[in-house]
Amino acid sequence: MLRVVKPKNARSKRALEAREPKEVEDPRTVVFVRGTHTGEVVNGVMKELMALKRPHAISFSKKNIVRPFEDATSFEFWAHKNDASMFLLGQSTKKRPNDLIIARMFDGKLLDMCEVGVDQFVSMNEFESSRPRPGYKPMLHFASELFDTHPRFIQLKSLLMDFFNGEAIETIYLAGLEHVISITVAPLPENLASVSDAPVDGHLPIVHVRGYSVKLLASGQRVPRVELVPMGPSLDLSLRRHQPADPELWKAAMRRPKLKKQDVEKGLGKKRKNLEVDEMGDLRGRVHIAKQDLGKLQTRKMKGLRREPGEEESESDEGVSARPTKRKKAV
Amino acid sequence: MDVSDILASQASKNKSILVVEKDIPPDVDAGFLTVTDLNVIDKESYDHERETYLQSTARDSVQLLLSSLFSLPTLSSPEGPFAQLPTPTTQLPRAKPLPKPKPLTKWERFARAKGIHSQKRDKKVWDEERQAWVPRWGWKGKNKEEEAQWLHEVPANADADYDPAKDARVARKARAKQNERQHLQNLARGARHQLTATANYVVGTGVGAGMQTERKKEIDRTLATTRVSTASMGKFNRALEGEKKLRGVKRKFDPIERSVETEKSASLALIKKLGNDVRGSSKFKKDGDGDGKVLNVRKAVRFASGGRGAVSLALKTTTATQYGSDGKGKRKMQGKGNGRLRWLPTELYTH
Numbered sequence: 001m002l003r004v005v006k007p008k009n010a011r012s013k014r015a016l017e018a019r020e021p022k023e024v025e026d027p028r029t030v031v032f033v034r035g036t037h038t039g040e041v042v043n044g045v046m047k048e049l050m051a052l053k054r055p056h057a058i059s060f061s062k063k064n065i066v067r068p069f070e071d072a073t074s075f076e077f078w079a080h081k082n083d084a085s086m087f088l089l090g091q092s093t094k095k096r097p098n099d100l101i102i103a104r105m106f107d108g109k110l111l112d113m114c115e116v117g118v119d120q121f122v123s124m125n126e127f128e129s130s131r132p133r134p135g136y137k138p139m140l141h142f143a144s145e146l147f148d149t150h151p152r153f154i155q156l157k158s159l160l161m162d163f164f165n166g167e168a169i170e171t172i173y174l175a176g177l178e179h180v181i182s183i184t185v186a187p188l189p190e191n192l193a194s195v196s197d198a199p200v201d202g203h204l205p206i207v208h209v210r211g212y213s214v215k216l217l218a219s220g221q222r223v224p225r226v227e228l229v230p231m232g233p234s235l236d237l238s239l240r241r242h243q244p245a246d247p248e249l250w251k252a253a254m255r256r257p258k259l260k261k262q263d264v265e266k267g268l269g270k271k272r273k274n275l276e277v278d279e280m281g282d283l284r285g286r287v288h289i290a291k292q293d294l295g296k297l298q299t300r301k302m303k304g305l306r307r308e309p310g311e312e313e314s315e316s317d318e319g320v321s322a323r324p325t326k327r328k329k330a331v
Numbered sequence: 332m333d334v335s336d337i338l339a340s341q342a343s344k345n346k347s348i349l350v351v352e353k354d355i356p357p358d359v360d361a362g363f364l365t366v367t368d369l370n371v372i373d374k375e376s377y378d379h380e381r382e383t384y385l386q387s388t389a390r391d392s393v394q395l396l397l398s399s400l401f402s403l404p405t406l407s408s409p410e411g412p413f414a415q416l417p418t419p420t421t422q423l424p425r426a427k428p429l430p431k432p433k434p435l436t437k438w439e440r441f442a443r444a445k446g447i448h449s450q451k452r453d454k455k456v457w458d459e460e461r462q463a464w465v466p467r468w469g470w471k472g473k474n475k476e477e478e479a480q481w482l483h484e485v486p487a488n489a490d491a492d493y494d495p496a497k498d499a500r501v502a503r504k505a506r507a508k509q510n511e512r513q514h515l516q517n518l519a520r521g522a523r524h525q526l527t528a529t530a531n532y533v534v535g536t537g538v539g540a541g542m543q544t545e546r547k548k549e550i551d552r553t554l555a556t557t558r559v560s561t562a563s564m565g566k567f568n569r570a571l572e573g574e575k576k577l578r579g580v581k582r583k584f585d586p587i588e589r590s591v592e593t594e595k596s597a598s599l600a601l602i603k604k605l606g607n608d609v610r611g612s613s614k615f616k617k618d619g620d621g622d623g624k625v626l627n628v629r630k631a632v633r634f635a636s637g638g639r640g641a642v643s644l645a646l647k648t649t650t651a652t653q654y655g656s657d658g659k660g661k662r663k664m665q666g667k668g669n670g671r672l673r674w675l676p677t678e679l680y681t682h
Contacts, residue, residue, distance in 0.1 A: 021427035028426055085426035107428050141392045143368040157367075162423050165363050171406055171413040177364070177397070182389035187372040210385055214393065223398040228390045230382070245424070253424035 019083050023257045027167035028104075029084040031058045035091020036065055041098045041121050042090040048124055048233040049088065052164065052181075052211070054134040058082055068103055069241055072110040079105045086163065096240060102159050106253040112245040114152075114159055116237040119206065124232035129213045131231070132179040139177060139214070140165050144185035152204060152239055153185060160209075175216070179231060182210045209235040351391040359399045362419030366396040434521030437513070474503060 007013035030053050032046050050057045066074050066089060075087055089101040098118040104111045124131055132138065140161060146153040164181050186205040212228035219225040245253070274286040357368040368388065376384045405412040435443065442449055455464040456473050466472045483495035555577055559565040565577070589597075636644040 021430045023430060025426055104424065106424055106426065111424060137364060139393060139396055140363070140365040141368070141389045141396075142365070143370070143372065143388050143392065145369045145371055147367055148369050158421075158423060161363060161365060161421065165365065166423055168362055168419050169416060171415050172364070172400075173411060174400060174414050175411060177400075180389060180393050182385065184372065184385050184388065187374040187377055208381075208385055210389065212386065212389060216397075223401045226390060226394045226397055228386055228393065230386065250424065252428060254422060255425070255429055256422075257429055 024168070027056045028086045028162055029056050029058060029082065030086040030088055030163065031060060031078055031082055031084045033060045033066060033078075033087055033089045034063050035089055035093075035099075036063055037092050038063075038090050039092040039098060041118055042092050042100070044123055045098075045100065045118055045121055045233065045235065046088065046090045049163075051124070051134075052132065052138070052233075058084060068101055068110070068113060069115075069243060072103075075103055075105065075110055076108055080108050088163075099240070100237075102163065104159060104162060106249055109249065110243075111249055111253060112155060112159070113241075113243040114156055115240040115242060116156075116207070117240050118235055119238055120234075120236040122232055122234040124211070127230050127232045129229045129231040132211075132213070136176060136178050137167075137169070137172070138164055138211075139180045141180055141182040142184075143182070146185050146188075146205075151244070152242060155242065155244065156207065156239070157183070177214055177216075180212045180214055180228065182208075182212060184208045184210070204239045207237045207239065209233075209237060351395050353391070357392050357395055359396050360420045361396070361399055361403065362416050363421055364396065364400075364416075365421065366392045368392045431525075434517075434524050436517040437520065478503070 007016050030050075032050050034046070038046070046059075050059060060078075064074065068075055068087075068089060078087070079085060085105045087101070087103040087105070089103065090099065092098050096115075096117060098121075099115060100118060101113055101115045103113040142157055144153065147157045148154070160181075160183060185207050188205055189203065211231045211233055213231040215227040215229060216224040217227055274288070276284050276286075278284050353368070353370050355369050357366050357370075359366050368391075372388075373384070400414055403414040403416065405414050407413075439449075441447075452467070454467055456467050457463075458465045458473065468474050478496045478499040485493060485495060558568065558577060561568060632641050632644065
């Protein structure tokens with residue numbers, strides 16, 4: 001498809017090396033693609049989601065004829081070109097008005113997809129609250145029992161987590177937690193709730209996506225009191241088509257790196273007791289030994305203190321009190 | 332007295348806000364800053380006051396998430412405390428496969444086998460004369476010291492045109508060239524290794540040295556061919572030291588007694604072959620070549636005419652009738668070429 005490039009200078013070499021697979025990956029770059037026709041709603045949704053995803057977002061401003069459920073080659077091409085591993089395609093057709101497709105890639109190939117329709121959209125402009133700053137990580141809140149049981153919602157949760165918060169970080173500045181994305185599934189219709197956990201595809205409940213900004217208030221304790229203020233965007237989504245991941249590809253995508261020796265010592269893998277790595281990077285161990293019995297301590301041997309074989313009985317008769325006095329002499 | 336009551340009530344109120352009670356405790360994944368609340372949505376409050384309900388459930392869960400975040404160990408920094416997050420419990424798929432380990436160089440493999448720990452060589456070395464750190468190689472490098480010095484030692488038995496500076500330079504260039512060659516060899520070795528790995532992966536044999544044994548066999552075959560490719564077909568070659576006598580392929584026979592099952596399958600395979608037109612699958616399909624019939628006309632004509640073609644055959648029949656030979660003539664065996672024998676009517680040659 002694309003030619004394999006051999007870097008000719010150091011700069012392009014660095015750029016290519018940055019694209020190579022890493023053990024700890026960069027956050028996913030999302031490409032926002034417009035379909036043949038996008039209405040006002042889809043445009044607004046894409047714009048707001050992009051504002052939340054920035055700086056890991058690329059916008060395709062031109063219209064494209066893409067039907068990823070039929071042919072995903074365009075996604076694969078764009079993924080290679082832009083080093084992106086996620087797509088958000090928005091288009092509006094008569095059959096599927098206000099349509100969003102979230103697609104995820106693995107190794108330049110399409111992994112899985114989920115199509116949602118936007119039933120209702122309220123922009124961030126409608127709310128008074130402050131907007132999140134780009135690059136700030138959101139907190140995520142998922143509420144429904146279906147996120148644990150229903151395959152469609154498990155997939156949706158995984159996709160949305162990857163979209164909003166896919167990057168694993170080591171430390172975080174707690175005062176920088178500014179906004180929450182809350183995803184709630186509407187309760188099941190009563191006639192379905194009694195039947196089973198897995199409703200039919202056509203009757204899947206609506207998903208509410210809400211953005212709130214967080215206010216941390218003093219509570220008199222270490223943990224502050226949380227207040228949420230609606231920030232937007234607020235979306236009501238209905239699930240449409242989807243494409244689950246190919247099991248082989250999924251297995252390959254879920255492969256984890258082996259734990260580093262250092263991590264094992266830190267206790268991330270197998271627990272290792274009494275070992276720690278100090279600030280200098282040295283491995284320090286702690287040895288526990290039983291309490292020392294000072295009664296058996298060998299002191300200086302002197303001729304005068306030597307016990308004769310016959311003497312033993314008489315000494316034992318003297319009892320415990322006699323011993324320390326003898327010791328004292330010896331010392 | 333009143334004050335203490337107020338304080339107590341306030342504290343309890345704060346506590347009630349901070350402590351969230353739910354039927355199923357929400358699942359907190361601090362590594363991804365995610366909280367999952369698996370409680371069933373209350374349909375009544377959802378229907379009546381949807382937005383307030385959504386916000387209140389979100390608030391409760393976020394409160395839980397934040398209390399778990401604030402209980403994490405912190406690192407201090409000029410900007411403020413940073414919470415150290417645990418590794419995430421949720422597993423998300425990777426965007427790219429895990430990086431492949433770099434192939435070891437020849438030296439690295441040797442060092443590993445011998446248990447040698449390589450020390451990292453500094454790029455700079457200490458120059459006693461200049462009292463400074465200078466680069467080991469490159470611009471103003473230490474390795475050019477010998478050729479750049481103003482006075483050279485010349486051995487007593489040196490030639491008249493002996494140039495020590497040039498000698499040192501040549502030696503240095505040779506070292507660089509050797510290093511480059513070794514680097515390329517390492518690259519090639521690494522690539523070959525990876526190729527065998529993938530080849531074995533494809534075939535599924537799981538044998539590490541599949542490619543290497545194949546290559547060894549190929550070399551042996553080439554050597555055997557060259558040894559018999561002299562004018563005397565290898566008979567009068569000067570024997571090289573350590574050269575073994577060429578051995579042909581030993582014929583192997585199947586055991587006479589076989590199980591009924593194998594015998595049956597072998598016979599069936601043979602019968603199947605007989606029934607099929609084997610040449611039908613040939614790429615070079617000529618006129619009259621099989622044509623889906625059992626008789627190969629082209630071959631039959633060639634056979635009957637002794638390789639002279641259909642015209643000679645027609646000529647033959649006419650001459651045969653002319654000379655009145657009605658098949659009584661003697662038949663002579665005629666050898667031709669590579670041990671093939673053809674039966675031909677003698678008339679054509681005798682007259």
